[in-house]
Amino acid sequence: MSGGSLTTEQAEDKIRATNSTNRISALIDILLHAPKEVGLSIFVENYSTCDNTWHYRNDILILLKRLGHARDAMDSEALHYFSALPDPVVIYRGCQETRIRGLSWTTERAVAEGFARGHRSMTVAKPVVASAEIPKAAVFFAVTHREEAELVINPRRLRKLKQERYVQEHPDSSRATGAPFK
Numbered sequence: 001m002s003g004g005s006l007t008t009e010q011a012e013d014k015i016r017a018t019n020s021t022n023r024i025s026a027l028i029d030i031l032l033h034a035p036k037e038v039g040l041s042i043f044v045e046n047y048s049t050c051d052n053t054w055h056y057r058n059d060i061l062i063l064l065k066r067l068g069h070a071r072d073a074m075d076s077e078a079l080h081y082f083s084a085l086p087d088p089v090v091i092y093r094g095c096q097e098t099r100i101r102g103l104s105w106t107t108e109r110a111v112a113e114g115f116a117r118g119h120r121s122m123t124v125a126k127p128v129v130a131s132a133e134i135p136k137a138a139v140f141f142a143v144t145h146r147e148e149a150e151l152v153i154n155p156r157r158l159r160k161l162k163q164e165r166y167v168q169e170h171p172d173s174s175r176a177t178g179a180p181f182k
Contacts (some may be wrong), residue, residue, distance in 0.1 A: 027046055
């Protein structure tokens with residue numbers, strides 16, 4: 001891991017050669033083969049542009065836990081945002097009901113609802129909006145450049161986890177309601 005054989009230029013070329021669906025495997029390869037600082041920087045910069053992370057979540061979690069938090073790789077806006085968060089942080093996730101314990105969460109409920117509705121032409125079967133608390137120490141990094149208030153977290157550290165079924169009132173409406181599971 002982080003063997004250092006991949007240069008910054010090679011890592012950036014690898015990212016440019018991928019689409020959003022395949023990018024996560026390239027990022028994992030970069031984490032494994034680039035120097036730690038290069039790998040984390042490129043990973044943090046590009047993670048939120050990946051669409052297919054669910055099946056890689058355990059590998060990503062293992063790598064991030066070994067490498068430690070990636071706050072040094074965050075840009076100044078994300079670092080400022082993260083520093084201002086309370087401890088613990090209330091977070092939300094919009095997703096399929098079987099994918100609640102993912103790595104990507106947000107501090108904005110409206111953003112989570114958007115992901116529950118589906119995004120980038122992807123639909124969500126059995127959508128839910130989950131909420132939880134997470135200690136700041138369990139946040140690997142924050143991403144602000146996509147205006148999603150995204151936190152990449154260790155899902156094993158979630159506390160007070162709740163989920164609500166996400167029901168859109170009308171297919172053309174952006175309004176929705178949450179119904180707690182029973």
